Amino acid sequence: DAGVIQSPRHEVTEMGQEVTLRCKPISGHDYLFWYRQTMMRGLELLIYFNNNVPIDDSGMPEDRFSAKMPNASFSTLKIQPSEPRDSAVYFCASSSAITLYGYTFGSGTRLTVV
Amino acid sequence: DQQVKQNSPSLSVQEGRISILNCDYTNSMFDYFLWYKKYPAEGPTFLISISSIKDKNEDGRFTVFLNKSAKHLSLHIVPSQPGDSAVYFCVLGGAQKLVFGQGTRLTINP
Numbered sequence: 001d002a003g004v005i006q007s008p009r010h011e012v013t014e015m016g017q018e019v020t021l022r023c024k025p026i027s028g029h030d031y032l033f034w035y036r037q038t039m040m041r042g043l044e045l046l047i048y049f050n051n052n053v054p055i056d057d058s059g060m061p062e063d064r065f066s067a068k069m070p071n072a073s074f075s076t077l078k079i080q081p082s083e084p085r086d087s088a089v090y091f092c093a094s095s096s097a098i099t100l101y102g103y104t105f106g107s108g109t110r111l112t113v114v
Numbered sequence: 115d116q117q118v119k120q121n122s123p124s125l126s127v128q129e130g131r132i133s134i135l136n137c138d139y140t141n142s143m144f145d146y147f148l149w150y151k152k153y154p155a156e157g158p159t160f161l162i163s164i165s166s167i168k169d170k171n172e173d174g175r176f177t178v179f180l181n182k183s184a185k186h187l188s189l190h191i192v193p194s195q196p197g198d199s200a201v202y203f204c205v206l207g208g209a210q211k212l213v214f215g216q217g218t219r220l221t222i223n224p
Contacts, residue, residue: 004157031210033211033212035214042214042215042216042217043158043203043214043217044214045211045212045213048210048211050210055210056211091157091158093157095210100146100207101146101148101160101163101205101207101212102148102160102163103158103160103212104159104160105157105158105159106157107155107156107157108155108156108157
């Protein structure tokens with residue numbers, strides 16, 4: 001298995017533009033998580049899905065952020081419109097009831113909003 | 115409102131010696147305590163965990179200790195190797211969610 005795959009690895013965009021981050025979880029994993037890492041707040045959970053259904057989105061900072069999981073093999077995190085304070089590394093992770101808290105993280109997407 | 119605190123942002127240890135990383139938490143409702151490791155430009159990777167009903171778990175060179183009365187978690191690495199140089203996150207697990215500490219950057223010197 002190739003692990004959790006995130007794209008793009010790096011994204012530079014102008015303030016006000018829409019940004020879409022993508023994630024392919026490990027096949028068979030039924031939990032998918034989106035995390036954001038910043039210097040100030042560290043790694044924080046934004047939202048997580050179970051069997052493609054959003055379970056907890058209390059970490060999503062604002063209405064400008066939205067996440068979808070249309071099927072078991074794909075999820076997106078969208079920011080519209082983007083702002084400079086959204087600059088961070090965004091990680092996607094997946095797990096299953098068997099792996100419990102042994103999440104597998106992707107390599108992350110480094111987002112820079114200028 | 116930090117639920118998990120790693121008070122040492124960095125730690126430097128000689129190769130072959132013991133590395134001890136510490137963590138304090140405030141919320142006792144979590145049922146698992148974990149350590150994740152992160153190399154630059156990569157995502158965090160799971161290292162070792164301990165359930166709330168135990169006080170020690172060992173896996174090779176890595177041992178995690180849990181002191182519930184003190185709400186304290188520690189990770190011992192012995193002997194330390196250069197490849198152990200990374201950022202280590204103390205993590206609380208509960209309700210299928212993980213809460214990460216700020217991390218401690220461990221540097222192993224040859």
